[in-house]
Amino acid sequence: MDDTDRHLLSLLRANARESAALLARKLELARTTVVARIARLERDGVIAGYGVRLGQQLEQAAVRAYCGLSVAPRMGAGVVRALERLPEVEEVSAVSGQYDYMVLLHCETNEQLDALLDRIGLIEGIRKTHTSVVLSRKVDRRSAVAPPER
Helix, strand or coil, X not given: CCHHHHHHHHHHHHCXXXXXXXXXXXXXXXXXXXXXXXXXXXHCCCCCCCCCCCCHHHHHHCEEEEEEEEECCXXXXXXXXXXXXXXXXXXXXXXXXXXXXXXXXXXXXXXXXXXXXXXXXXXXXXXEEEEEECCXXXXXXXXXXXXXXX
């Protein structure tokens, strides 16, 4: 991957539905070159798929929380499989420190979050949870689009 690939990826992360022609203009490349680069990135597994990012109105109304999980020995795989089945679970990361996993949760209401935490607490193998509700985001670079440095 070169700087152009990284810039292309940042543009696609900001808007995966951007036309190849517009991407080409932004990258100052031929449209066919952009199409070929995207195909290569997909083939190489750099681009694993495309998704939907919620609009600001829904995103701001959402309730997000980080939940730290302590898991019984040799129960991690089962806990992760159970978490994968919960649509409100956005991300599960194995971490060092006080907890074994940090889980990012996304709910529509506080009541939905409360019920979700009850369900998570009942998953076999979870010994302890600790949840922090996100009050506001101060930095979010997931949609930042910066041109490559030249």
